[in-house]
Amino acid sequence: MGFDLDGTLLETAPDIANALNHALKLAGLPSFAFEEVRPMIGGGAKRLLVRALADRHGSTVPDDVIDPLYAELLNHYAANIAVESFAFDGLLPALDALADQGITLGVATNKLESLARSLLDEIGLADRFACVIGGDTLGTANAKPKPDMLHELERRCGGGPTAFVGDSIYDTSAARAAGQPCVAVSFGYRSEPIEDLRADAVIDHFDQLVPVLATL
Numbered sequence: 505m506g507f508d509l510d511g512t513l514l515e516t517a518p519d520i521a522n523a524l525n526h527a528l529k530l531a532g533l534p535s536f537a538f539e540e541v542r543p544m545i546g547g548g549a550k551r552l553l554v555r556a557l558a559d560r561h562g563s564t565v566p567d568d569v570i571d572p573l574y575a576e577l578l579n580h581y582a583a584n585i586a587v588e589s590f591a592f593d594g595l596l597p598a599l600d601a602l603a604d605q606g607i608t609l610g611v612a613t614n615k616l617e618s619l620a621r622s623l624l625d626e627i628g629l630a631d632r633f634a635c636v637i638g639g640d641t642l643g644t645a646n647a648k649p650k651p652d653m654l655h656e657l658e659r660r661c662g663g664g665p666t667a668f669v670g671d672s673i674y675d676t677s678a679a680r681a682a683g684q685p686c687v688a689v690s691f692g693y694r695s696e697p698i699e700d701l702r703a704d705a706v707i708d709h710f711d712q713l714v715p716v717l718a719t720l
């Protein structure tokens with residue numbers, strides 16, 4: 505079964521916000537507060553930057569402005585990827601319980617695959633997941649909310665349950681399109697009410713995950 509990364513497995517918004525604000529500062533623009541960045545995460549760092557720049561400029565920003573700032577954001581993030589990031593409460597016992605049931609676990613994130621791998625490594629979770637698929641793994645045009653990453657996850661993780669756990673509309677839309685049951689976490693990153701995600705189940709803490717999966 506699969507998990508989203510940012511806002512689902514890990515609280516990553518502080519480090520993502522710092523990288524975004526580093527890029528904005530280079531552009532001479534005011535920073536965003538951490539709480540303002542949280543609901544903007546989910547579509548990958550490029551989308552986050554484009555949205556933040558458009559917000560500050562009041563209009564769409566051309567690619568020749570965005571591209572060098574995106575490179576700066578990625579450099580800053582790669583160098584500071586797990587400074588303030590941490591696993592959500594109860595994650596480790598939940599992963600232990602799923603592993604004990606013989607369930608193969610994977611990650612499908614809109615983060616770049618290399619960054620996702622390095623983050624999981626830094627946090628000490630890399631060996632928990634049999635496969636990691638990033639937003640660029642199948643080409644960015646096929647990232648969530650498209651179903652492709654989830655189909656690929658299912659293929660690479662082999663048989664067993666195929667539920668997907670995520671925090672944003674990108675995740676629940678991808679799961680629905682892939683025909684997979686979906687659990688939403690209420691503590692992640694989204695701009696809309698949790699009901700709008702139309703997940704099959706919602707959990708407020710990871711200790712609810714194993715019992716909820718049994719009901720799907």
Ligand SMILES: O=C(O)COP(=O)(O)O
Nearest residue numbers: 509510546547548613614
């Ligand atoms: O970094 C992002 O914007 C999205 O990452 P996620 O798919 O793991 O939530």
Ligand SMILES: [Mg+2]
Nearest residue numbers: 508510511671
């Ligand atoms: Mg997420």
